[in-house]
Amino acid sequence: MDGITRQYMYGSTPWMVGKILLQQRSKNKDVFPLLWDVSVAGHIGAGENIKISAVREIEEEIGLSIQPVALQKIGIYKSEHKHSDTLIDCEYHHTFIAELKIPLHALQKQESEVESFKLISIDQFKNEITEVLKNNYVPHETAYYNTICTEIMKRLHQ
Template sequence: MELIDILDENGKRTGEILPKREAHRHGHFHASTHVWLYTKSGKVVLQLRAAIKPNFPNCWDVSVAGHISSGEDAVQTAVRECKEELGITIKSNQLQHIGRFRIDYQHAEDYRDREFITIFACEILEAPLQVELQKEEVADVTLVSLAQVQAELADAELAKKYVPFNKAYAVEVFEKLNDLFC
């Protein structure tokens, strides 16, 4: 059972700690992290969410994502999740902080995602991409140009194969990733 710190509407810890499932069931704010793995040639790693995931199964998503466990910080979580989900070892000094974003989605009557997401980018070598997938979380990975991702997200039919990205999140993150490709 993963325990997470509950946050107030401004992203500050309240002192309450709950199981992740309870935080979602009651719609409490909590913290998570995203890591966008990228290459200098303009490609990003996307993960295909496992079919058993409760939300957005079999959809392409950010390279790595995870809830910040109680007592952890965003950097620790990013490093841990890269290793757990993809078997990729990164060091904290490789992470480039590119933003913080607040989301509030009601996925189901008993599942509300209210998160403050700390977003990192991390450069990787392009070839070969060597991963060890956490099968409960990740079904596959791909290395694809960010331009292709952006084009597919702009097409209503193609966008269905992705976890829905908040438009403001996508604009901010993709702009910062494009700056890193230079």
Template sequence: MKEILTIFDDLLTPIGEKERQQVHIEGEWHETFQCWFFEQQNDQTYIYFQKRAKDKSAFPSLYDITAAGHIEAGERKEAAGLREIQEELGIQVSEQDLEYTGFYKEELTLQGMIDREICHIYLYEYSLDTPFVIGDEVEDVVKVSLDDFLSVLSKKHSDMPAASILTGEEKLIVKKDLVPHDFYYYQRVIQSVQKLTPFI
């Protein structure tokens, strides 16, 4: 079944509907749900990344938003989000637990594709009591200190320690391991998490 998306003009006015693949080929603006999981532990704040599966067509094996996906035509943002979280991470989340932080317009260019997204960004405070059961699109889930993430983005450090939630393995992640969202997108996410966490 083809995925049909609402498309928008540059002023974010809806102008029609198209199949997902065509939307990317033609570079049309469309909506996505993006949810970043975070956790407070021992006076530290952590943020969670999913490692995209190695067979993904876009950004294989890179670290990205905890859970994300397209919002289909006529679908509520939160309904799309709950579906994506369940499919990718195997976790049932209540809509009331999602904190909406607004939207961000982002453009990413890949070979044969222009991805223009109206990113609806949500936050979810995660508890380790709820285990991840990852789907086929996800290879791993890791957590990193928000301070370490900011240090890498600001180029104070070249890498950041990360711990796999699935295996406990510890590793170092460098900036080129991340999906290349622009700096201001990542800054927006960090600032939104900081507003919800008292330890920073």
């Protein structure tokens, strides 16, 4: 099984409070092209510290430098997905959340990974992953997404 880091960035400043940053995967990706997904995700390098991997991926994919202490781990989730007979992903997702403290226009997307960004309210996100728009997102269990939303809301109300 591969190790993956998944980072969800959420707004905590007045103009973004209660919103979650999503990325649309590049049209050139082998799996799930053009679907919306977590703010940032990537493979953990051999022998690499998990938080350092997460920080590296954030900087690579959205051009944001953060300190490892800014990441709040919310769990490890097992994921298996069969894309084809020759491509099966079996991964452990080390999942973090962190505050996004800069405006959307200040982010710099990695063209090979990211097609676009959007900030949407957590309520809208929860509706989209359970309704008709669900097919616009990388498939994950609804319970997984609900856990992410719950953890973000907890942080916002502390």
